[in-house]
Amino acid sequence: MRIEDLPEQWPVVESREHFKGYVIGVRTDTVRMPRDEVADRDYVVHPGSVAVLALDEDDRVLLIRQYRHPTRHLLWELPAGIRDVEGEPLAATAARELAEEAGYQAGTWHTLVDLYLSPGMSDERIRVFLARDLSKVEIDFDRRHEEFDMPVEWVPLGDAVERALMGMIHNSPTVAGILAAYAASVEGFALLRPADAPEA
Structure with a gap:
């Protein structure tokens, strides 16, 4: 089968x-x-969402910290957002979220992994992108509520894997993205789908 x-x-x-x-x-x-x-x-x-695993030239992952009220936790996460613009390509949504939440743009994009968040209770699907060839960008974005204070940290990919496996990082697309990026790095990211790969 x-x-x-x-x-x-x-x-x-x-x-x-x-x-x-x-x-x-x-x-x-x-x-x-x-x-x-x-x-x-x-x-x-749920309308669905996207997340971005931004990886710099030193193989460090960009993480942001955000308060999540349902869990009553400050969680380390990938930049992410809801698919809230009708007709916007997913890669464009991801690029917008990376710029707004972390202040970066990427020259190279790939589809890293597609997920159903919790298929027994939600139809939410998340596409996690791999973004590389990063550069800083200035975005005039009004940060409010949970987004008001989101520190950005760069964590070596291997350290991020260790934190995920040790139960120090809990956000599901973040854990999946970190582990997928680590696995994909073994083949030099050659097996990844293009950023505009169709969803199943």
Whole structure:
């Protein structure tokens, strides 16, 4: 059997929206299961997001620290953001987030890894990009709320892997991006897809 995720859609008998907020919604779908049974599945509806693993010429990863209220933690993360501009290519969204959150632009972009954040409870998908050939850029961006004070740190890739494995970094796209970048570096990043690779 080929090990590859495949699109599949079981029949939805009924769909009910319980909540619609600024970013997320909550929905219950009644799904027709095998043997003609039906069952309710509650999930969060999300527009999706992008994250950027920026790697400098010294193989250091750019991390920012941000307060995340649901977890009650200050988390070290990759620059990231919601897919909130209709029709904007994902790589352009990633470039905008890298500039706004960290003040950098990149000359080389690749798709690093695609993730479903929590597929049992949300439809959110995240594309993590690898950004290299970095240069500083000035962006006039009004930082407010959680983004008001986000320190930027450069961490050697090997040290970032160690921190992820030791339970010192918890943000899921950050952990996945760090481990994927470390694995991809073995082949000199030659196996990575282009930045505009289609999503499954």
